[in-house]
Amino acid sequence: MLNTIGIWIAALLTLAIYSFLYKDNFFYKIAENIFVGVSAGYWAVVLWFDYTWPNLFEPLVRRHDYLSLVPIIVGLMMFTPLIPKASWLIRIPLTFTMGVSMALVVTQRVQGDIFPQLQATFLPIAGQSFLTIVTNLLIIIGVVVTLVYFYFSKEHKGILGLAAKLGVWFMMIAFGASFGYTVMARVSLLIGRVYFLLHNWLGVLR
């Protein structure tokens, strides 16, 4: 019974949202407002039950882990701009967050992204099948000319200009592929909703 009610609510809200394609209307606005309200409520619950309670208060209250007081105090400092005399205290949590984030991002991006990606461009262009050589050359040339496009210390003239122009072509092809995939994604979402309406709601698909 609950499942059926859920399906009906989902189906009617889906139709209400799609009704916007005809023109803006009352049902669309109702559905939009419900979505905003439910999202806000949902995130409030997630932030408390998945972040704050298990990571901060639960260790303190249930396990008497008094070290948890440190992040609680530092976290509360984020609100100090509300008290002008103590507003300077916000620097402590901000610098801590910046420092940790930077350390994490820099080390892992270098180790997990930049170096392996750089390594992946060191490709053999001899002793391979014709198709592999062509593919590898495309990757190597693509990387070099795209990087040349982003080299701004010298005017893009002559060979540099030619390489930069070629870089633009490589990027355009990449953007085209991305756009194609984006269209595919949007169509997939529509298929998902239509499938739900025909299968789960109307039951005309088996």
Place this chain on the structure above:
Amino acid sequence: MKLIERLAHIDRRILFLLVALAVIIPLLVPMGLPVDITKPVQDIYNMVESLPERSIVVVSADYDPGTEAELYPATEAFLEHCFRRNLRVYMIGLWPGGTTLANIALNEIAQKYNKVYGLDYINAGYKPGGQVMLLSLGRNVADVVRTDHAGVPIDSFPLGRAVKAARDMSLIMTLSAGDPGVLHWITYFRARYGTPIACATTAIMAPQQYPYISSGQLIGILGGLKGAAEYETLVKRKGRAVAGMDSQSIVHILLVIFIAVGNVVLIYQKRKK
């Protein structure tokens, strides 16, 4: 008025209607267009096939209802393959809604193969913290996973006790809709612990993952609904991804026609001026 001028002023709602029909009709009257298997999908399938029985596969449900249409079919097809191969599934999620959604598929398919919760599969639930959580997870699972999704202590289950660190995980499959997701698994988890990573992503994200396949950081990718349809074909599962492929193809053809006609009209109008 000439046809070309009529097309220039066509009501956009007619285009919406045509797209809707192009989706609905093939769903009601399937044409069974072939689904070709691409190498990145075949590579994931081969990897799962190569794992010894009872290996532990971590399935990370990093999506929410907004991308359910693309990633839920991939979740179903991948879980079906894992259970058929008698692998153990350890589910976790970097997005709050992911493990709740994927739990439906997990229980449904586990029941089909008579799998026991806690022994053959487990759902550790949503774990916040992104990259920091992933680094801790690989070092010592107990630091970040204390209970399963229902709040039961994780070490009360045999599978919960079996997964202590990254070394116990044979493969990670991230079903990723954004950030945190596949990029975090690659740059933080794989870079630090070397565990093989495979992914299913939304179609929008798919092109960004191909460099990671070239570099060997990713085993393969199920890109959008098409990738899920390919996997369904490989595991011989009649799912909704394959069912949606006819509509996908017809809409793509329709959009190509729209673009072509739109350009013809534009050129005509420019010449007329």
